[in-house]
Amino acid sequence: MAALPFTNAIRTLRFLAGEMTQGDLGDAVSVTRQTIAAIEQGKYSPSLEVAFRIAAVFDKPLEEVFIWNDATTS
Amino acid sequence: MAALPFTNAIRTLRFLAGEMTQGDLGDAVSVTRQTIAAIEQGKYSPSLEVAFRIAAVFDKPLEEVFIWNDATTS
DNA sequence: ACTCGATGTTAAAAATATATTACATAACGT
């Protein structure tokens, strides 16, 4: 289990992108809506490739979509 | 198979970090040296968490360690 | 010539991410 050391802004970005649907994002990224839902809810760490593709859809740098927060990081 | 849509600068960063070893990097990141070797050679897409931890070791933004290059990205 | 450390590589197992299918609910428009 262990909570992930990062959060994400997917929900917000979907909203800002005209209330884009989980399903639509999934299509754009080529994963299922369930995968988007799980990632959005922080249920697991996606592959770097999927993370990059999600960021690309929103035309944002990856680190604006996935926000690292670890104790050891200043 | 299918080549990954990103490259990485791990080898260079290890060199710049005083010729840090794959094994040492693995220890710092809590994965095995084989995993570092495979990621470094672009054999697969690591988990976003491992990617973040690697970047954190070098104190670099993730996107300076893993460089996205997809046709659809401007 | 020998050892040692770093790296390459591979096979098999374990762990984790993702797909598929299915059912549930809540919000919305008609």
Next chain:
DNA sequence: ACGTTATGTAATATATTTTTAACATCGAGT
């Protein structure tokens, strides 16, 4: 009240990542 759409969620299957263990090579030192 009804149908539709978005979302939550769960079980099982498949794919991918990561570990473990092992063996090979190469370069630097002694």
